[in-house]
Amino acid sequence: MKSDLAVVICNLKKLNFISLTMDFLDFHHHKPHQIGIYNLNLNEEIPSGKFSVGLHPKDITENWKSDFEKIKTISLSENCLAIGECGLDGLIDIDEKLQNEIFQAHIFWAEEIKKPIIIHCVRRFSQVLHYKTAKVSLIVHGFNKKENIAQELLEAGFYLSFGYAALENLSLQNVIKNIPIQRLFLETDDSDFDIIKLYEKVSEIKSIPLENLKNQMWENLNHIVKNG
Numbered sequence: 001m002k003s004d005l006a007v008v009i010c011n012l013k014k015l016n017f018i019s020l021t022m023d024f025l026d027f028h029h030h031k032p033h034q035i036g037i038y039n040l041n042l043n044e045e046i047p048s049g050k051f052s053v054g055l056h057p058k059d060i061t062e063n064w065k066s067d068f069e070k071i072k073t074i075s076l077s078e079n080c081l082a083i084g085e086c087g088l089d090g091l092i093d094i095d096e097k098l099q100n101e102i103f104q105a106h107i108f109w110a111e112e113i114k115k116p117i118i119i120h121c122v123r124r125f126s127q128v129l130h131y132k133t134a135k136v137s138l139i140v141h142g143f144n145k146k147e148n149i150a151q152e153l154l155e156a157g158f159y160l161s162f163g164y165a166a167l168e169n170l171s172l173q174n175v176i177k178n179i180p181i182q183r184l185f186l187e188t189d190d191s192d193f194d195i196i197k198l199y200e201k202v203s204e205i206k207s208i209p210l211e212n213l214k215n216q217m218w219e220n221l222n223h224i225v226k227n228g
């Protein structure tokens with residue numbers, strides 16, 4: 001016979017509540033069936049799970065205005081938790097003024113619908129800092145830079161999300177050690193590895209139980225979704 005607790009958990013599972021607290025949140029990923037925030041491609045159907053949508057700088061074309069209209073419509077869906085990834089990339093051959101214009105358009109839209117922004121940033125952190133006045137939460141995903149850049153972003157109110165690089169990069173592990181846990185997210189992005197490995201590593205770095213870390217990541221998500 002099942003214990004009372006087992007019955008309660010079983011009922012919650014049926015109601016789909018428990019998945020929010022029992023699974024490891026993957027904050028930004030490209031795998032349609034993973035738990036967390038799926039980065040939707042513009043030509044895809046709206047998924048049944050949670051997702052984000054935005055124009056990645058590398059996907060900017062002369063048709064960006066119509067792509068952006070599409071993003072606006074899709075992002076009104078209840079399952080869309082965030083706008084992005086979008087941002088600034090210093091290594092691609094797209095006019096930087098245009099990149100800034102499009103990034104700003106995403107921010108204005110996110111403010112209007114009160115959803116957080118998942119930022120892609122390559123070599124343009126000082127420019128990204130200028131957007132700190134946005135009235136929604138700003139999360140730099142795939143962060144793999146040095147402590148001083150992390151500190152500047154944290155002081156400006158940004159959140160940082162870490163991926164595969166944090167498993168091996170010691171200086172990045174040091175950044176994680178010093179970041180307030182309320183400003184942290186973990187993600188697989190487009191890498192193929194088990195997110196649990198990253199949770200185990202971070203739980204060791206920050207000396208907190210795995211279970212607490214897991215719950216904190218869901219709390220952080222709740223917080224940014226509530227506050228936009």
Ligand SMILES: [Zn+2]
Nearest residue numbers: 039085189190
């Ligand atoms: Zn990505």
